[in-house]
Amino acid sequence: MSANDSLSLPADKVPPRHIAIIMDGNNRWAKARKLPGIAGHKAGVDAVREVIRGCIELGVEALTLFAFSSENWRRPPLEVKALMELFKLALDHEAKKLHKNNIRLRVLGDLSAFSDGLQRRIAAAEALTAGNTGLQLNIAANYGGRWDIVQAARKLAQRCADGGLQVEQIDESLFAGQLSTDGLPEPDLCIRTGGEQRVSNFLIWQFAYAEFYFTDTYWPDFDRQALRASVLDYCSRQRRFGRTSEQVEAGDDA
Numbered sequence: 001m002s003a004n005d006s007l008s009l010p011a012d013k014v015p016p017r018h019i020a021i022i023m024d025g026n027n028r029w030a031k032a033r034k035l036p037g038i039a040g041h042k043a044g045v046d047a048v049r050e051v052i053r054g055c056i057e058l059g060v061e062a063l064t065l066f067a068f069s070s071e072n073w074r075r076p077p078l079e080v081k082a083l084m085e086l087f088k089l090a091l092d093h094e095a096k097k098l099h100k101n102n103i104r105l106r107v108l109g110d111l112s113a114f115s116d117g118l119q120r121r122i123a124a125a126e127a128l129t130a131g132n133t134g135l136q137l138n139i140a141a142n143y144g145g146r147w148d149i150v151q152a153a154r155k156l157a158q159r160c161a162d163g164g165l166q167v168e169q170i171d172e173s174l175f176a177g178q179l180s181t182d183g184l185p186e187p188d189l190c191i192r193t194g195g196e197q198r199v200s201n202f203l204i205w206q207f208a209y210a211e212f213y214f215t216d217t218y219w220p221d222f223d224r225q226a227l228r229a230s231v232l233d234y235c236s237r238q239r240r241f242g243r244t245s246e247q248v249e250a251g252d253d254a
Contacts, residue, residue, distance in 0.1 A: 007057040007228045013235040016188030018062040019055060020203055020210070023047070025194030025218030032218075038082045043220035045090055052103070054224035055135055058231060062136040062184050066202045070110065070144035087141065088118055095125035102134035108180040109143035110151075136184060143180070145204030152178035181206055189234045191227075193219045211237055 009015060023044060030040030048065060055063045067087070073080060098105050107122045114122070155178045159165035176182070187203060187210045195216040199207060213230045215222070238245060 007054055007224055015058045015060055015231055016234055017185045018187045019060055020064040020187040020190045022066045022192040022200060022202055023219040024192060024196055026220060029218035029220045037079055040220060041083060041086055047220050047222050050223050051227050052137060054227040064138040064140060066140045068141045069201060070142055070147055084118060088121055091121040091125050095128055099129050099132065102132045103129060103137050104132040105129045106138045108138050108140045110147060113142050145201045148180050149205055179205060189213060191230050193217050193222050
């Protein structure tokens with residue numbers, strides 16, 4: 001890697017521990033090139049590889065990618081079918097590479113809607129990489145933030161109904177432990193490509209204190225240097241978590 005290609009940050013900049021990305025603009029990227037929509041999604045897979053590499057170089061601990069929302073089933077059937085096939089191929093081709101690079105893969109979402117074959121591939125990839133200690137790569141597929149909250153509430157309600165939990169014992173920490181992101185640090189930075197400025201039902205509980213970075217760049221064109229630019233923007237912000245600027249500058253963590 002040449003010096004010009006380095007993603008290293010200035011010594012005084014601390015990267016986010018957890019980056020979440022809404023990968024938007026694949027279809028528009030393809031349309032602009034007079035290509036079928038699936039060509040944009042295939043190009044998006046290359047961008048995923050590029051951003052994974054960038055996160056490792058920057059020292060990011062966790063990366064969560066919004067690949068397929070619970071609302072995406074409403075898309076044209078042929079596009080949905082092509083996306084499912086692309087997901088299968090990506091799992092087949094990338095799982096061993098992830099394992100070789102010490103990356104742990106988790107797929108977040110309601111997996112029951114997927115075919116048995118896809119569910120088996122997901123389980124195999126997760127099992128293969130389960131012991132890895134490097135980047136935590138999370139793929140949100142058939143995921144919705146509201147679904148995540150509801151399924152967490154159902155788990156706690158069942159525990160209460162079974163007598164193993166009292167209602168007054170439920171607090172934010174216990175609730176967060178039932179979400180699909182249990183065990184991960186909360187997202188520090190959410191990046192959305194493609195020019196839209198909304199969260200689209202993604203990690204809505206987890207984004208309580210996240211910083212947001214919106215870019216017009218379509219996802220297939222979002223490369224490692226674009227990732228670095230978003231991280232530098234994040235590093236320029238003051239995160240107060242309810243405190244005043246003076247308290248933050250004084251190092252008051254109370």
